[in-house]
Amino acid sequence: MSKLFIVGTGPGDLDLLTPKAKKSIEASTDLVAYGLYLDLLGELCAGKTHHDLPLGEEIGRARLALDLAASGKTVTLISSGDIGIYAMATLVFELLDNTIQNKEPIQNQQWLNIEIEVIPGISAMQAGASKVGALLGHDFCTISLSDLLTPWQTIEKRIHSAGQGDFVISFYNPVSKKRDWQLNTARDILLEYRPAKTPVLIGRQLTRKEEDITITTLDKLDAHDVDMFTLVSIGNSESRHIINGNTQWVYTPRGYSKKL
Amino acid sequence: MSKLFIVGTGPGDLDLLTPKAKKSIEASTDLVAYGLYLDLLGELCAGKTHHDLPLGEEIGRARLALDLAASGKTVTLISSGDIGIYAMATLVFELLDNTIQNKEPIQNQQWLNIEIEVIPGISAMQAGASKVGALLGHDFCTISLSDLLTPWQTIEKRIHSAGQGDFVISFYNPVSKKRDWQLNTARDILLEYRPAKTPVLIGRQLTRKEEDITITTLDKLDAHDVDMFTLVSIGNSESRHIINGNTQWVYTPRGYSKKL
Numbered sequence: 331m332s333k334l335f336i337v338g339t340g341p342g343d344l345d346l347l348t349p350k351a352k353k354s355i356e357a358s359t360d361l362v363a364y365g366l367y368l369d370l371l372g373e374l375c376a377g378k379t380h381h382d383l384p385l386g387e388e389i390g391r392a393r394l395a396l397d398l399a400a401s402g403k404t405v406t407l408i409s410s411g412d413i414g415i416y417a418m419a420t421l422v423f424e425l426l427d428n429t430i431q432n433k434e435p436i437q438n439q440q441w442l443n444i445e446i447e448v449i450p451g452i453s454a455m456q457a458g459a460s461k462v463g464a465l466l467g468h469d470f471c472t473i474s475l476s477d478l479l480t481p482w483q484t485i486e487k488r489i490h491s492a493g494q495g496d497f498v499i500s501f502y503n504p505v506s507k508k509r510d511w512q513l514n515t516a517r518d519i520l521l522e523y524r525p526a527k528t529p530v531l532i533g534r535q536l537t538r539k540e541e542d543i544t545i546t547t548l549d550k551l552d553a554h555d556v557d558m559f560t561l562v563s564i565g566n567s568e569s570r571h572i573i574n575g576n577t578q579w580v581y582t583p584r585g586y587s588k589k590l
Numbered sequence: 591m592s593k594l595f596i597v598g599t600g601p602g603d604l605d606l607l608t609p610k611a612k613k614s615i616e617a618s619t620d621l622v623a624y625g626l627y628l629d630l631l632g633e634l635c636a637g638k639t640h641h642d643l644p645l646g647e648e649i650g651r652a653r654l655a656l657d658l659a660a661s662g663k664t665v666t667l668i669s670s671g672d673i674g675i676y677a678m679a680t681l682v683f684e685l686l687d688n689t690i691q692n693k694e695p696i697q698n699q700q701w702l703n704i705e706i707e708v709i710p711g712i713s714a715m716q717a718g719a720s721k722v723g724a725l726l727g728h729d730f731c732t733i734s735l736s737d738l739l740t741p742w743q744t745i746e747k748r749i750h751s752a753g754q755g756d757f758v759i760s761f762y763n764p765v766s767k768k769r770d771w772q773l774n775t776a777r778d779i780l781l782e783y784r785p786a787k788t789p790v791l792i793g794r795q796l797t798r799k800e801e802d803i804t805i806t807t808l809d810k811l812d813a814h815d816v817d818m819f820t821l822v823s824i825g826n827s828e829s830r831h832i833i834n835g836n837t838q839w840v841y842t843p844r845g846y847s848k849k850l
Contacts, residue, residue: 349604388846414719415726420842424844424847428850442835452712461708463683467683468740471729488729491751572683581683586739589649
């Protein structure tokens with residue numbers, strides 16, 4: 331049978347990998363992923379054929395996964411986090427959509443016979459929010475700050491909308507090696523809508539050995555403190571940073587206070 | 591040791607329960623949850639003391655979990671989905687915040703000695719998006735339509751903001767037994783911002799035995815087709831519903847089309 335699993339493996343900690351994701355990898359002969367993600371999975375990937383395409387070759391990775399599955403192999407395409415959130419899943423369906431519309435070479439029609447199963451994973455915003463308490467406790471949104479595929483104008487409009495709606499905001503792809511001004515611009519936009527002292531989570535390498543978590547405030551958020559492996563989540567106007575001895579938490583209330 | 595795990599057990603399928611969540615339950619003597627969530631976990635909860643408070647008694651449940659942990663027990667407080675997303679985690683931190691501020695009775699100061707660990711879970715929007723493909727493939731938000739704790743004015747403002755920003759939108763708590771008009775109002779607001787034919791996912795009892803998934807369009811969304819166990823996710827203006835033989839998918843493109 332021709333089968334493609336499209337799988338999110340969570341933020342890094344193998345204890346956050348779902349059994350469903352694990353079983354799909356075990357059932358596969360071929361794994362397609364950025365190499366770092368396979369490294370994080372360790373032993374689980376032993377004995378499988380690894381197809382390790384570098385960052386930036388997302389389209390090649392999606393095509394390869396489809397080609398391998400169409401050739402009769404059982405394949406897992408892997409992203410860390412949730413593969414449905416700023417990751418590879420949507421690209422596979424875009425390729426299938428083009429195939430249905432005859433925009434792909436005729437031989438790729440074989441892709442349409444593949445059985446596909448998407449398996450979600452714990453996303454970085456969830457790993458970060460849970461590590462500091464309950465930052466996603468009320469309405470929230472996610473915005474990718476990468477303008478490689480989305481025009482900056484669209485991103486900027488979304489930041490304004492998120493500010494107006496007072497959503498908790500998680501920024502994915504906050505900076506990259508070649509891209510560093512977007513995060514500070516986003517901060518300045520949000521300062522028009524919410525207090526300077528709004529709590530901010532800077533979560534680097536969440537749940538991994540190198541994990542580093544900083545809780546700061548919106549006015550102090552700076553792109554210099556952030557890299558490609560970092561999630562940035564901004565509280566809404568009611569989010570609270572509380573300190574209990576050596577422990578600190580950030581939470582966003584849901585409105586129970588009237589009843590407590 | 592006085593320990594409280596605050597745990598999301600995912601949408602229902604035990605294959606989406608993380609090992610970390612499972613281990614916390616295994617390590618506990620006492621489980622605090624709405625009974626249905628314990629039923630979904632089956633055997634895993636055997637031999638534990640169950641504290642099954644009904645829906646609507648969220649504050650009682652949070653207080654009980656804190657009291658049990660403070661008395662020296664190892665306790666897991668459970669919500670299905672992600673306990674940090676429209677669930678019990680934020681309420682625990684709100685109670686702790688009040689305790690730090692001396693707004694709780696003096697004996698509750700003992701809550702501040704509890705070691706707390708929050709463990710995230712797969713949320714309904716992720717279960718739904720993965721079942722139909724990649725609906726969360728680009729910037730998205732969540733909005734709870736329950737006005738029990740949040741004024742309708744705030745909710746309505748968020749729906750407008752989400753419409754303006756063209757976010758994919760997941761509605762949690764779309765209706766309840768006593769509450770049914772909000773979803774249709776939300777639909778009408780969104781029709782001001784995005785096409786009538788925007789794909790909509792209606793996901794009932796996701797990943798459970800009774801799972802029922804409908805893909806419809808924004809203009810046909812109706813509160814009569816939705817109940818308390820249902821997630822409603824609305825695509826953005828670019829989301830696509832595609833059909834391949836007997837299979838159908840919904841995805842939200844990230845912008846690769848220029849490169850394909």
